[in-house]
Every structure is written in C-alpha cells, then in structure tokens.
Amino acid sequence: xxxxxxxxxxxxxxxxxxxxxxxxxxxxxxxxxxxxxxxxxxxxxxxxxxxxxxxxxxxxxxxxxxxxxxxxxxxxxxxxxxxxxxxxxxxxxxxxxxxxxxxxxxxxxxxxxxxxxxxxxxxxxxxxxxxxxxxxxxxxxxxxxxxxxxxxxxxxxxxxxxxxxxxxxxxxxxxxxxxxxxxxxxxxxxxxxxxxxxxxxxxxxxxxxxxxxxxxxxxxxxxxxxxxxxxxxxxxxxxxxxxxxxxxxxxxxxxxxxxxxxxxxxxxxxxxxxxxxxxxxxxxxxxxxxxxxxxxxxxxxxxxxxxxxxxxxxxxxxxxxxxxxxxxxxxxxxxxxxxxxxxxxxxxxxxxxxxxxxxxxxxxxxxxxxxxxxxxxxxxxxxxxxxxxxxxxxxxxxxxxxxxxxxxxxxxxxxxxxxxxxxxxxxxxxxxxxx
Numbered sequence: 545x546x547x548x549x550x551x552x553x554x555x556x557x558x559x560x561x562x563x564x565x566x567x568x569x570x571x572x573x574x575x576x577x578x579x580x581x582x583x584x585x586x587x588x589x590x591x592x593x594x595x596x597x598x599x600x601x602x603x604x605x606x607x608x609x610x611x612x613x614x615x616x617x618x619x620x621x622x623x624x625x626x627x628x629x630x631x632x633x634x635x636x637x638x639x640x641x642x643x644x645x646x647x648x649x650x651x652x653x654x655x656x657x658x659x660x661x662x663x664x665x666x667x668x669x670x671x672x673x674x675x676x677x678x679x680x681x682x683x684x685x686x687x688x689x690x691x692x693x694x695x696x697x698x699x700x701x702x703x704x705x706x707x708x709x710x711x712x713x714x715x716x717x718x719x720x721x722x723x724x725x726x727x728x729x730x731x732x733x734x735x736x737x738x739x740x741x742x743x744x745x746x747x748x749x750x751x752x753x754x755x756x757x758x759x760x761x762x763x764x765x766x767x768x769x770x771x772x773x774x775x776x777x778x779x780x781x782x783x784x785x786x787x788x789x790x791x792x793x794x795x796x797x798x799x800x801x802x803x804x805x806x807x808x809x810x811x812x813x814x815x816x817x818x819x820x821x822x823x824x825x826x827x828x829x830x831x832x833x834x835x836x837x838x839x840x841x842x843x844x845x846x847x848x849x850x851x852x853x854x855x856x857x858x859x860x861x862x863x864x865x866x867x868x869x870x871x872x873x874x875x876x877x878x879x880x881x882x883x884x885x886x887x888x889x890x891x892x893x894x895x896x897x898x899x900x901x902x903x904x905x906x907x908x909x910x911x912x913x914x915x916x917x918x919x920x921x922x923x924x925x926x927x928x929x930x931x932x933x934x935x936x937x938x939x940x941x942x943x944x945x946x947x948x949x950x951x952x953x954x955x956x957x958x959x960x961x962x963x964x965x966x967x968x969x970x971x972x973x974x975x976x977x978x979x
Contacts, residue, residue: 545646545650546627546711547576547626547627548577548578548626548628548629548646548708549577549580549618549619549622549626549628550577550578550579550580550631551581551582551615551618551628551629551631552579552581552582552632552633553611553614553632554581554582554583554586554594555583555590556586556590557588558586558589558593560633560634560756561581561590561633562593563636564631564632564634564637565600567635567637567638568631568637571637571639571640571641573643576642576643577629577642578601578626579599580600580602580603580618580621581594581597581601581603581618582603582605582615582617582618583603583604584607584608584610585605585608603617603621608726609726610722610725611725611726611730612720612721612722612724612725612727612730613720613722615630615719615720616722619714619719624711627646627709627710628709628711628714629645629706629708630707630709632705634755634756635706635754636678636754636756638681638685638689638752639685640686640689640690640691640751641689641751641752641753642751644689644691645658645660645751646708647691648696648746648748649708651693652744654742654743655710655743655744655746656712656741656743656744657702657709657710657713657743658696658702658708658745658747659702659705659708659746659747660752660753661747661753662705662706662754663755664755664757669702669703671752681754685752685753691750692750695750696747696749696750697746697819697820697823698744698745698747698819698822698823699735699745699746699816699819700735700739700745700841701732701735701736701745701816704730706755707734709738713738713743716741717734717741718737721733724775724778727771728772728775729775729776729778729787733779733782739845784837785813785814785835785837800892801821801824801892802825802860803825804825804826804827805827805860806830806860807821807827807829807830807859807860807862807863808829808830808832808859809821809829809863810832810863810865810867811834811864811867812831812833812842813838814833815831815842815845815846815848818831818845818846819845819846830846830847830849830855830859831847831848831849832848832850832851832852833848833849833850836850852880852884855884857884858885858886858889859885859886860886860888861890861892862884862890862891862892863893864891865893865894866893866896867893868893868895869896869919869922870919872919875933875934878891878930878934882934888977889977890977891975892975895927896922897923897924898921898922898923899923901956905952908955927939927941936977940977941975942975
C-alpha cells in the first residue's frame with residue numbers, strides 16, 4: 545500500500561482544527577501518512593497556531609481561494625507516490641479509521657476511492673448508533689472499526705468530508721473543478737469523473753469518524769443556499785442531470801424487499817438507489833432509464849435498459865417509483881408490467897393521495913399549484929379498482945401519515961359532518977402481487 549497524504553483545508557474554526565489534527569496523530573499508525581494543511585487566510589488565530597505546529601506541511605494563502613482550489617494546492621505538493629485523503633477540518637478520527645479505508649481501497653484494482661461513515665446521514669453515509677461524549681464515541685468506534693468486506697458499500701457519490709483517493713485514480717481523473725469554489729457539489733462532480741474513468745467507489749461502514757458539520761459555509765444559511773443552488777446549476781450544465789434529484793426511491797420500498805432477489809427499478813436515474821438496494825439485500829439489480837445522460841452514468845453500476853420493452857428478464861420485484869402518476873394509460877401499464885414479473889413477483893410504487901388534506905384545503909381555497917399538474921390522480925379506491933382490473937391479487941396499500949395542525953383537524957372534522965367518512969391524509973405506497 546502507498547502512504548497517504550492527508551490534506552486538511554482550514555478557514556477559521558481553530559478549535560475544530562486542533563481536535564482534528566490531534567486525533568489524526570493519536571489514531572493513525574505512525575510513518576504511514578503525512579499531513580498537509582492549506583489555510584485560506586483564517587482570521588481567528590489559526591494562522592499563528594499552524595505556524596507553530598511540527599510534523600505538518602503548510603500552505604498559507606493570503607486570501608480565501610475556496611475549498612476545491614485549496615485541495616488542489618495540497619495535492620500538488622503531496623508526495624507523488626502517495627494516495628490522497630481529503631479531510632474536513634471539523635472531523636475527529638478514530639482507531640483503525642485509515643487502515644480500514646486502505647484495506648478496502650486496495651482490495652481491488654477497480655476501486656478508485658473510498659470514504660468513511662459518520663454521525664450524519666447525508667448521502668446515506670451515517671450510522672445508527674449515537675453517543676453523548678467523545679469518550680463513548682471512541683469506544684463505540686473501536687468496536688465498529690473492525691475490517692469487514694461485508695461492510696463495504698459501493699456508491700455512486702461519496703461526500704468529500706473524508707475521501708481517500710488511490711494515486712493511480714487521481715492521476716487519471718485529475719484535480720477538483722475550481723468552478724465550484726468556494727465549495728459544495730465539487731465532491732459530487734469528482735465522483736462522476738471517477739465513475740466515468742472506470743473506477744468504483746465504496747463507503748466503508750467499518751471506518752467511522754465524527755463530523756461536526758460546522759463549516760463556515762453553514763453559518764450564513766442564506767449565502768449557503770445561494771452557493772448551493774449556483775453550484776447545482778453549474779453541475780447540471782456540465783452533466784445534464786441534477787444533484788438534488790438523483791435518488792428517486794425513498795426508503796418506503798425497503799421494508800417490502802427480501803434478500804437475494806432480482807430487482808428491476810423503473811426510472812433508475814444514475815443508480816444511487818440501485819446500489820443501496822444491492823448492498824442492503826444482496827440483490828441482483830437492473831434498471832430502466834430513458835434519459836440518456838443519466839443512463840450514461842448508471843451503466844457503470846448496473847445493467848440498464850433504455851426502455852421497458854428492451855427488458856428480457858423476469859423479476860421478483862419491480863420498483864416503479866411514482867410512474868403511475870405519469871403514464872398515459874395506468875391500467876395498460878400495470879398489465880404490461882406483469883410480463884416481467886416472476887411467479888409471485890411484486891410491484892412496489894408510491895402514489896400521491898389526491899384526497900389528502902393538503903390537496904383538499906387548496907381546492908376549498910380556490911388554489912392549485914403547477915407542481916400538481918400530473919396526468920393521473922388517485923385515491924385509495926382508485927388504486928384498488930385499478931389493481932383489480934389488472935388482475936393483481938393480495939393488494940396492500942400502506943399509508944404514511946402526517947401530524948395535523950389545529951386548522952387541518954378542523955377542516956377534516958367539518959368534512960366528516962358532510963360525508964361521514966374518514967380520510968387518509970398523506971401519500972401512499974402500494975404493493976401489488978401477481979395472480
């Protein structure tokens with residue numbers, strides 16, 4: 545294994561930086577790494593503190609060049625044989641964090657980058673355990689951080705708070721795109737470039753680190769969201785799909801799935817949900833994606849068809865997302881799907897309830913919004929009739945409820961007086977079983 549150049553970019557938040565560097569030195573095997581700190585003209589004493597530190601390589605900028613630019617500065621001065629690890633300065637690392645990342649990274653020539661899990665769920669990179677203090681956190685991390693290939697999850701994207709990149713992958717993919725400066729979405733962009741270069745990326749659930757999520761970006765939320773939207777727009781112009789809409793399946797699907805099955809995702813987007821299902825259920829996952837730009841990415845992770853009529857297999861599960869809201873003939877579509885179901889195969893989809901209190905209230909107040917303009921609207925009765933006409937059996941409709949405010953409760957009480965009926969108030973997902 546190569547040694548590792550750990551690149552930490554700083555801009556203020558000195559207390560975080562101190563804890564980060566201290567944890568690296570305490571919990572990382574000696575002589576396996578170098579630390580490179582790039583400071584973007586901090587104004588809180590970070591500059592003077594860093595100058596006094598030993599055993600780090602230091603770049604002190606005279607202005608804030610942003611995160612991608614500073615990372616590139618660190619990469620350029622790193623040992624040319626070293627792998628590169630981009631680490632936020634608001635991270636506290638734990639025992640075996642780096643060696644477990646390296647074991648995954650070098651388990652296959654096809655793996656180009658790996659990342660750690662943290663206490664935050666962004667991009668589904670979080671953990672289920674919690675802790676009240678760092679002493680407890682380190683004890684839990686020690687038990688968690690036992691190298692285990694079954695805990696390595698292939699991902700489309702890895703969030704850049706802790707991203708270890710193999711040197712040969714870095715040499716092929718190149719540096720971060722500085723057009724995302726001062727930061728955000730640059731890690732999504734880099735992940736796409738890694739995939740298009742033929743490398744895989746893995747999230748290592750056996751490498752846990754603590755993330756404060758306390759960057760300067762988030763202190764001014766108005767500016768933060770303006771920056772985020774600007775960079776998302778640049779990403780769309782570059783790749784022709786949106787970063788805030790790449791995971792089209794919510795976890796509503798997961799409770800109904802079983803392990804070791806064949807799964808087809810209609811509208812698989814770029815493969816985010818497919819890889820999640822593959823990891824959680826050891827499933828064989830396929831996709832249908834009509835959008836050429838999305839399909840170009842997804843094909844690096846799974847078998848993808850451009851249209852449903854191109855599919856030549858049968859599946860235990862077909863996940864259709866909210867497709868029934870958009871197809872021209874819902875009944876015909878459900879009948880067509882049966883051809884691709886194995887015996888006792890199931891269809892799982894999510895449907896917005898047109899009879900929800902939100903929609904009723906809008907109509908009663910003479911309001912309707914453009915984002916409601918869909919081809920098809922459904923109630924529970926509609927779904928039951930539709931499934932029956934398509935000759936499905938064992939129809940199950942699962943309801944997700946919202947907490948009602950006092951006004952919504954009053955509207956519902958008045959409606960009950962008129963119609964003497966109960967209402968379901970939020971979206972439904974439904975499961976249909978083949979005859």
